[in-house]
Amino acid sequence: MGFVRMLKYLEEGLLFVNKKKQKNFLILVPWGRGWRVAVKPRYGEPLRTLVMTVFLCVGILAPSPITAAELLVGRPALPAEIAAWDIDARPDGKGLPPGQGNVKQGETLYLERCAACHGEFGEGAGRWPELAGGAGTLAHDRPFKTVGSYWPHATTAFDYIRRAMPFGQAQSLQADEIYALVAFILNLNDIVKDDFVASQDNLATIKMPNAAGFYDDDRETAERGFWVANPCMTDCKPPARITGHAGAIDVTPDSKTAPKME
Amino acid sequence: MSNSSPPDRHRLGRRALVAAAATTLAMPATAATPDPAITTLPDWSQILGDGVQAHPYGVPSPFEKHVIRRDVEWLTAGQQSSVNFTPLHALDGTITPNGLCFERHHGGVAAVDPDQHRLMIHGMMAKPVVLTMQDLKRLPRMNRIYFLECAANSGMEWRGAQLNGAQFTHGMIHNVQYTGVSLRSVFETLGIDPRAKWVMAEGADAAGLNRSIPLAKAMDDCMLAFAMNGEALRPEQGYPLRLVVPGWQGNMWVKWLRRLKIGDAPWETREETSKYTDLLADGRARRSTFVMDAKSVITSPSPQTAASPRGRMVISGIAWSGRGSVTRVDVSLDGGRNWQAARIDGPVQSLALVRFYVDLDWNGQEMLLQSRAQDSTGYLQPSKPDLRKIRGVNSIYHNNGIQTWLLRGDGVCENVEVS
Numbered sequence: 313m314g315f316v317r318m319l320k321y322l323e324e325g326l327l328f329v330n331k332k333k334q335k336n337f338l339i340l341v342p343w344g345r346g347w348r349v350a351v352k353p354r355y356g357e358p359l360r361t362l363v364m365t366v367f368l369c370v371g372i373l374a375p376s377p378i379t380a381a382e383l384l385v386g387r388p389a390l391p392a393e394i395a396a397w398d399i400d401a402r403p404d405g406k407g408l409p410p411g412q413g414n415v416k417q418g419e420t421l422y423l424e425r426c427a428a429c430h431g432e433f434g435e436g437a438g439r440w441p442e443l444a445g446g447a448g449t450l451a452h453d454r455p456f457k458t459v460g461s462y463w464p465h466a467t468t469a470f471d472y473i474r475r476a477m478p479f480g481q482a483q484s485l486q487a488d489e490i491y492a493l494v495a496f497i498l499n500l501n502d503i504v505k506d507d508f509v510a511s512q513d514n515l516a517t518i519k520m521p522n523a524a525g526f527y528d529d530d531r532e533t534a535e536r537g538f539w540v541a542n543p544c545m546t547d548c549k550p551p552a553r554i555t556g557h558a559g560a561i562d563v564t565p566d567s568k569t570a571p572k573m574e
Numbered sequence: 575m576s577n578s579s580p581p582d583r584h585r586l587g588r589r590a591l592v593a594a595a596a597t598t599l600a601m602p603a604t605a606a607t608p609d610p611a612i613t614t615l616p617d618w619s620q621i622l623g624d625g626v627q628a629h630p631y632g633v634p635s636p637f638e639k640h641v642i643r644r645d646v647e648w649l650t651a652g653q654q655s656s657v658n659f660t661p662l663h664a665l666d667g668t669i670t671p672n673g674l675c676f677e678r679h680h681g682g683v684a685a686v687d688p689d690q691h692r693l694m695i696h697g698m699m700a701k702p703v704v705l706t707m708q709d710l711k712r713l714p715r716m717n718r719i720y721f722l723e724c725a726a727n728s729g730m731e732w733r734g735a736q737l738n739g740a741q742f743t744h745g746m747i748h749n750v751q752y753t754g755v756s757l758r759s760v761f762e763t764l765g766i767d768p769r770a771k772w773v774m775a776e777g778a779d780a781a782g783l784n785r786s787i788p789l790a791k792a793m794d795d796c797m798l799a800f801a802m803n804g805e806a807l808r809p810e811q812g813y814p815l816r817l818v819v820p821g822w823q824g825n826m827w828v829k830w831l832r833r834l835k836i837g838d839a840p841w842e843t844r845e846e847t848s849k850y851t852d853l854l855a856d857g858r859a860r861r862s863t864f865v866m867d868a869k870s871v872i873t874s875p876s877p878q879t880a881a882s883p884r885g886r887m888v889i890s891g892i893a894w895s896g897r898g899s900v901t902r903v904d905v906s907l908d909g910g911r912n913w914q915a916a917r918i919d920g921p922v923q924s925l926a927l928v929r930f931y932v933d934l935d936w937n938g939q940e941m942l943l944q945s946r947a948q949d950s951t952g953y954l955q956p957s958k959p960d961l962r963k964i965r966g967v968n969s970i971y972h973n974n975g976i977q978t979w980l981l982r983g984d985g986v987c988e989n990v991e992v993s
Contacts, residue, residue, distance in 0.1 A: 385705065385710075385713055385763075386703040386704055386705040386706075386709045387703065387704055388701055388702065388704075389694050389695075389696055389703055389704045393694065393704060394694070394696055397694055397776075397832070397833055399782070400774060400776070400835065400841055401841075402837070402839065402841050402842070403839075403841075404839065406837075429651075439650060440651045441651075450853060450857035450858075450859075451855065451856055451857030455853060455857070455968050457848070459848075462853075462859075463848050464842065465842055468843060468844055468847055468848070471784075471841070471843060471844070472843070472844035475776075475782030475784065476680070476681060476780070476781045476783075476844075479655070479681070480654070482681065482781070483782070525857065525858050526847070526851060526858070526860070526861045527858060527859075528860070528861060528862050529860055529862045529864070529865075531860075531863065531867070534964060535956075535964055537960075538867075538954060538955075538956050538960075539951065539952045539953050539954070540948070540952065540954040541952060543902075543904065543913070543946070543948060543954050544913070545912065545913045545914070546912050546913075547912065548910060548911055548912070548913070549910060550993075551908070551909075551911060552908060552909025552910055552911055552978075553909075553992060553993040554909075554942070554980065554990050554992055555734075555990075555991045555992060555993050556734040556990060556991035557980075557988060557989075557990050558736055558737060558989035559738065559988055559989075563646075563648065563736060563737065564737050564738040564739060564877075565644060565646055565647065565742070
């Protein structure tokens with residue numbers, strides 16, 4: 313295109329001005345949103361006289377239509393890539409990897425890598441989560457929710473440890489180690505015996521004590537009284553009486569008696 | 575333009591400081607002496623201010639330095655798996671500024687390089703795919719304003735008034751405009767197995783947080799969002815990519831989204847069994863309580879705002895519902911015995927927060943301020959006693975009961991419980 317020095321818009325259409333020696337030669341001209349091939353016009357010759365030429369030449373160097381492949385966004389995931397990320401496990405056992413681990417192995421590993429936060433017996437250190445105990449407390453005034461007392465599936469412990477534990481060293485445990493830790497935590501909760509070996513085959517079959525303790529959201533029926541056609545506006549209840557002050561508890565940050573963390 | 579000499583600047587600075595201290599006291603209706611804020615020329619009216627590039631990314635006025643996210647240290651064991659709260663008491667309008675949107679992380683803020691970020695979609699579909707951020711930005715975009723509320727918002731208040739401030743009682747919410755792509759359009763392009771029922775979303779953070787989302791919701795209004803309020807997501811909100819699950823509990827809006835797996839059953843992950851299930855008084859627990867019930871709170875006056883003087887007062891608050899749009903907000907001055915309709919000002923959109931006002935002439939009489947929201951399904955925000963009758967006090971999650979602020983005669987406000 314170096315020989316095209318000027319491009320003018322005239323009433324008749326585009327005019328190409330070429331001050332060099334004229335030769336019959338194909339050139340690119342702007343056409344629509346792309347380029348079309350045309351025979352190079354002589355000096356002063358309106359492009360419209362070349363319309364036929366242009367039409368004849370269209371397609372020789374024009375951009376090809378977008379292919380379906382180009383319109384695809386993203387690319388196929390390779391099996392090795394899926395394997396690298398596919399770390400979830402479901403209650404039906406789907407996703408559990410091959411492997412196994414026993415209670416004793418789990419105890420050793422737990423004391424090394426978990427007890428600092430969760431306590432030697434799963435009782436929890438400081439405000440870190442407790443893992444064991446609390447059986448039968450869910451209806452109490454102060455329920456104690458742990459893997460043993462609350463969690464409905466043992467596979468969930470596997471899925472969670474595998475992705476998130478130890479805290480700050482996520483995904484550093486091997487499958488056998490995770491099976492061993494789950495075995496130990498279940499043993500801490502008296503759900504399995506001391507000789508239990510957790511594996512890909514049996515984790516989904518463990519009966520958790522609170523498995524039947526959950527039911528699906530029923531707010532729209534159990535709480536249908538909260539749907540009110542005409543909200544009460546006057547004299548809706550006896551005069552309100554104050555029954556509690558946040559100031560009496562005084563745990564708001566900045567208050568003088570709020571709990572302090574070390 | 576002339577510049578003041580340095581000695582002048584210091585003298586004026588001191589005078590301005592004294593004047594500012596004097597005017598922070600309540601101003602009488604008639605002035606006995608001329609106001610030094612008028613009769614004294616302040617520095618900013620005489621001395622040149624900062625040039626254009628003093629703050630290449632703008633920051634609030636130093637006089638607003640108290641308007642920040644705050645945490646409650648004793649709530650959690652550490653900072654990386656913790657929460658802080660939006661300063662609702664100091665905000666107005668409906669859009670939450672990006673830097674003030676509350677944070678909840680389970681393994682700290684992942685510092686993701688967007689060029690290295692990938693979204694994998696696999697499971698029950700013909701061809702699993704990997705998408706880059708560039709790929710996602712080549713898909714048709716949409717802009718939607720939605721609130722995001724943590725299911726545990728107000729969770730510390732189940733047993734009674736505890737924290738003295740709207741920031742702490744209600745600050746696990748924000749409302750921003752998201753830019754991204756429709757998850758439905760992505761799934762439709764890829765072709766999902768018709769037997770599929772659920773999608774597991776997983777983050778790239780050190781918690782690998784994962785949640786199961788019904789495919790029907792994914793195909794309804796979920797988004798893959800890469801921008802909030804016109805700029806890239808903030809790191810603490812999932813940069814470079816988060817799932818938007820409108821109207822549903824914030825924990826499902828997986829941040830740093832790296833994987834979507836299509837399946838035929840929920841995964842029942844730790845975050846949807848051990849957490850984010852609602853333990854009721856009989857010891858059983860509701861699960862899959864995804865929708866956030868209609869809720870509202872008066873943000874001003876509230877315990878963290880300055881004492882209110884007698885006279886004209888603007889009662890300001892926010893309301894929202896995960897089931898639709900807010901159709902009305904009522905305000906009570908007497909603890910819920912009598913109500914008046916509040917004025918909603920600003921946009922009213924489905925699954926987005928609204929702003930309401932009551933303009934009041936206050937004679938200094940003690941008030942028990944409450945607000946209650948009603949949504950387009952007819953759901954009316956319940957009182958805390960009514961809510962506890964059904965949900966007990968150990969639910970942690972889904973406390974949408976009516977909040978009461980006691981405004982005393984001296985203008986000071988406190989979080990209280992009423993009968």
